[in-house]
Amino acid sequence: MAGHRIYKVSFASIYPHYVAKAERKGRTKEDVDQIIFWLTGYDRDGLEGILKDGTDLETFFTNAPAPNPSRTLIKGIICGVRVEEIEEPTMREIRYLDKLIDELARGRTMDKILRKA
Template identity: 70%
Template sequence: MAKHRIYTTSFASVYPHYIAKAEKKGRTKAEVDQVISWLTGYGPKEFEAQLARKTDFETFFADAPKMNPSRALIKGVVCGVRVEDIEEPTMREIRYLDKLIDELARGKAMDKILREN
């Protein structure tokens, strides 16, 4: 079976869409960056380097410094699919990020998004 095209899509090409979605709902680029950092463990410099390299999604998640163990607490539906039911690990990570950005855009409190409570 062929890989989904999102795997070879540059993270940098989708990142502005994450920001736009959040900003349209009154959230900030800094909050988007905080969510990405929480999920992947990328610091600001490492993250900027990934964007500059135009790293694809598969590599972006494979190279992540420390995927947050609390990401398993992310539940719900993204694109009609329950994230907790996705078996392919990379696709699950991508959908976790999609779900976090959706929650941010919906106005959910940051501590709830970052699964601190």
């Protein structure tokens, strides 16, 4: 299945794109990291390890220490698909992160991005 090839891409190879997208819109690497920590339960050391060891996307999400139960509140369209309708679990997790980074780049407040308000 062609769509599953993305799962073998290292998280470290896409992370700089998330950071660059945020920074182009006046947000920070720390904002991106806060989103990742909230979504997955990784902490600073865990994320740094992932970035150093070349962990692929599938493993990154499968081994997430504490996926946030509020992530199911993430709704909307990303890449032309409604996030909440994605059935394949790993792809849904990837798109959750994509959606949150998009919200960050669009200037939403962190409380709204992290589903606190």
